Amino acid sequence: MKKLLIHPFFTMGLAIRLALIVGMAPLAVTDWYGPFLDMSTSALTLDPWSAWVAHGGDPVAFPYGYAMWLTFLPLTLISKIIGLPLLYAYDLTILAADFSLLLILHQLLPNRQRLLLLTYWLSPIIIIASYGLGLNDLIPALLLVLSMLFVRRVKLTLAGVLLASAISAKLSMVVAVPFFAIYLFNNRALRQRSFEFVSGFGLSIFLLAGSFLLSGAGLKMLFGNPEIEKIYQLAIGLAGNVSIFVVPLIYLVMLYLAWRVRRLNFDLFQATIGIAFLLIVLMTPSSPGWFVWCIPFLVLYQAMSGRIAILMVGAFSGGYVLSTLLLTQLQFANGNEFALGVALHIPGQMSGHTSSLLHTVMVAIGGVLAIRVWREAIGRNDFFRLSRKPFAIGIAGDSGAGKDTFTDAITGLFGEHSVVKLSGDDYHLWDRQKPMWQVMTHLNPMANDIEGFCNDLVSLTDGKSVMSRHYDHKTGKMSKPFMMASNDFIIASGLHALYLPVIRECYNLKIYLDIDEELRRHFKIKRDVHHRGHTIERVLGSFEKREPDSEQFIRPQSRHADLIISLQPIHPRMLEGLDDKHPLRLKLVVNTRNGFNELSIHRTLVGVCGLHVDVVVNDDGSDVQLTIEGETSGADIAMAAEMLCPRVQEFLDISPKWQDGMLGLMQLITLTHISQALTKRFIK
Ligand SMILES: Nc1ncnc2c1ncn2[C@@H]1O[C@H](COP(=O)(O)OP(=O)(O)OP(=O)(O)O)[C@@H](O)[C@H]1O
Numbered sequence: 001m002k003k004l005l006i007h008p009f010f011t012m013g014l015a016i017r018l019a020l021i022v023g024m025a026p027l028a029v030t031d032w033y034g035p036f037l038d039m040s041t042s043a044l045t046l047d048p049w050s051a052w053v054a055h056g057g058d059p060v061a062f063p064y065g066y067a068m069w070l071t072f073l074p075l076t077l078i079s080k081i082i083g084l085p086l087l088y089a090y091d092l093t094i095l096a097a098d099f100s101l102l103l104i105l106h107q108l109l110p111n112r113q114r115l116l117l118l119t120y121w122l123s124p125i126i127i128i129a130s131y132g133l134g135l136n137d138l139i140p141a142l143l144l145v146l147s148m149l150f151v152r153r154v155k156l157t158l159a160g161v162l163l164a165s166a167i168s169a170k171l172s173m174v175v176a177v178p179f180f181a182i183y184l185f186n187n188r189a190l191r192q193r194s195f196e197f198v199s200g201f202g203l204s205i206f207l208l209a210g211s212f213l214l215s216g217a218g219l220k221m222l223f224g225n226p227e228i229e230k231i232y233q234l235a236i237g238l239a240g241n242v243s244i245f246v247v248p249l250i251y252l253v254m255l256y257l258a259w260r261v262r263r264l265n266f267d268l269f270q271a272t273i274g275i276a277f278l279l280i281v282l283m284t285p286s287s288p289g290w291f292v293w294c295i296p297f298l299v300l301y302q303a304m305s306g307r308i309a310i311l312m313v314g315a316f317s318g319g320y321v322l323s324t325l326l327l328t329q330l331q332f333a334n335g336n337e338f339a340l341g342v343a344l345h346i347p348g349q350m351s352g353h354t355s356s357l358l359h360t361v362m363v364a365i366g367g368v369l370a371i372r373v374w375r376e377a378i379g380r381n382d383f384f385r386l387s388r389k390p391f392a393i394g395i396a397g398d399s400g401a402g403k404d405t406f407t408d409a410i411t412g413l414f415g416e417h418s419v420v421k422l423s424g425d426d427y428h429l430w431d432r433q434k435p436m437w438q439v440m441t442h443l444n445p446m447a448n449d450i451e452g453f454c455n456d457l458v459s460l461t462d463g464k465s466v467m468s469r470h471y472d473h474k475t476g477k478m479s480k481p482f483m484m485a486s487n488d489f490i491i492a493s494g495l496h497a498l499y500l501p502v503i504r505e506c507y508n509l510k511i512y513l514d515i516d517e518e519l520r521r522h523f524k525i526k527r528d529v530h531h532r533g534h535t536i537e538r539v540l541g542s543f544e545k546r547e548p549d550s551e552q553f554i555r556p557q558s559r560h561a562d563l564i565i566s567l568q569p570i571h572p573r574m575l576e577g578l579d580d581k582h583p584l585r586l587k588l589v590v591n592t593r594n595g596f597n598e599l600s601i602h603r604t605l606v607g608v609c610g611l612h613v614d615v616v617v618n619d620d621g622s623d624v625q626l627t628i629e630g631e632t633s634g635a636d637i638a639m640a641a642e643m644l645c646p647r648v649q650e651f652l653d654i655s656p657k658w659q660d661g662m663l664g665l666m667q668l669i670t671l672t673h674i675s676q677a678l679t680k681r682f683i684k
Pocket residue numbers: 397398399400401402403404405406425495523524527567662663
């Protein structure tokens with residue numbers, strides 16, 4: 001923040017603001033807001049609107065709710081006590097809101113001080129609307145952006161309270177509500193907690209709007225405000241009295257498009273609200289203050305897009321300055337006035353034409369900006385791609401290799417709400433007691449409905465639901481069929497998950513679990529005896545019986561994997577005479593076929609997790625082998641993941657479950673590969 005405040009652009013913007021606060025006396029403040037605030041603080045009442053109208057005040061003077069009034073109250077009261085002109089109390093409140101908005105944008109765009117100061121703090125739209133014309137649109141804009149920041153930080157109750165306050169400050173902010181609803185509802189992780197937002201929003205609306213609704217005069221001022229009619233002005237007349245209102249039509253289309261994106265990320269969320277505001281402002285004879293609503297969104301867009309966007313917003317702002325000054329007079333504190341049309345000797349009608357021409361240019365630039373925002377923030381977006389097609393991971397390996405354990409660990413990262421699991425065990429052709437198992441093992445593809453597995457996988461990757469059954473390892477029987485819906489992530493695991501070429505085609509990432517054979521037998525014996533009700537003799541017998549099928553059908557699948565993960569004991573003979581008192585000490589050997597960022601992984605695993613890592617890379621850099629040893633915690637692995645794959649962080653659950661030790665490292669390595677595969681999908 002220090003960097004922001006000592007930058008010359010900050011000083012320049014502040015000096016301009018202070019000069020305007022001293023030098024200007026905008027009519028909106030001297031004729032409307034100032035007198036209203038003066039009267040409302042002379043005799044404090046909970047219904048200043050009725051008191052104002054009863055004293056013969058202009059009904060258009062303060063058509064806002066409690067949030068707006070309460071924002072101005074403290075400095076108005078203080079200035080009355082210390083005898084400062086009320087105009088300063090008003091301007092300083094605006095300045096405080098303005099500075100707060102700068103700081104919030106700084107939170108959203110850390111390390112972009114120069115750009116932020118150039119595009120926000122020196123924005124002529126903010127300066128002219130707020131300090132030249134005295135308009136108060138910064139207050140609702142600040143509350144709205146603050147609400148979005150708290151949504152991003154998953155402080156949803158507070159976000160709801162702030163959105164309700166933004167609407168109370170200015171009814172137009174209601175435009176953003178459906179976008180909040182779509183964002184929260186379509187994002188499964190947030191949907192679980194959306195009641196927090198709803199309760200904060202509902203309670204605040206009840207308190208802020210409920211008491212306002214009791215004020216008949218307040219309601220009249222709000223709904224009698226001619227500004228509201230502006231959204232109906234652009235209309236296409238049909239037969240009789242019926243017209244199509246263009247602005248509501250565009251707004252509804254925007255809502256539909258946002259809804260169609262099944263899962264919005266934060267960039268998409270703020271981009272859609274920004275576009276909605278931009279289009280509404282451009283398609284109406286909007287007040288100069290309305291443009292202020294778009295500025296925070298345009299700042300975020302300029303940060304994302306770069307130079308051309310900055311130039312376009314600069315041209316847009318230039319058009320705003322000229323057209324506003326042609327149509328609106330500036331009022332100075334010393335009683336002088338300034339009208340650009342008069343200064344340039346442009347006759348009244350001409351200045352209207354010139355202003356309309358400028359507005360047309362602004363609509364053209366604004367329209368292009370809206371399309372660019374849509375294209376860049378929405379088209380080039382991981383979530384958008386994910387929403388079109390789920391991300392499918394295939395995990396194959398022998399019985400007891402750890403497929404279910406690993407699947408559950410990956411699910412813990414994304415959250416049960418975002419994952420659908422397809423298990424090969426559910427496609428065994430027969431229940432446990434069927435005689436067919438005397439002649440065939442589960443490892444034989446013929447003993448499984450691999451076609452059914454494949455069809456269901458294809459349907460799920462196509463976003464369709466499937467009818468599935470579950471094989472219960474306790475009873476050895478299949479469950480009744482049930483409906484299984486597709487989801488953002490599909491994890492298909494099984495003995496034959498990489499067996500058929502057509503199955504392999506479905507995956508974005510193919511993994512083979514190549515666990516050390518002794519370790520696999522150790523894990524399987526423990527699990528089958530303790531959890532699946534088998535005798536030790538039967539399990540030992542099954543190893544011999546299954547070995548030929550394992551060699552023929554299971555192990556060759558590793559050839560097709562992008563990533564082979566092998567859990568091994570540190571010493572080859574460590575499992576002999578093992579007891580439960582001494583924990584197993586394991587190492588992880590990872591082989592990847594598509595090359596990956598082994599140098600940064602190496603650095604991070606050593607630096608952040610304190611592990612020992614060996615790296616072997618083949619000649620062309622495509623095959624990489626990592627051997628990882630040591631103890632590490634889930635918290636350290638989470639930190640490493642933030643550094644190694646920042647782009648996938650917003651795919652993760654609100655509180656992703658990172659495992660300690662080797663399982664956590666398997667999660668991390670897999671996440672780096674998911675990130676890589678998503679990037680590939682993004683480039684294609
Ligand atoms: N990474 C791991 N760390 C510690 N224990 C593990 C790990 N992977 C597997 N295990 C142990 O091995 C046992 C078998 O794992 P799991 O049930 O996940 O294997 P599977 O491949 O799904 O087996 P199956 O195909 O027979 O269902 C588990 O009960 C678990 O205790």
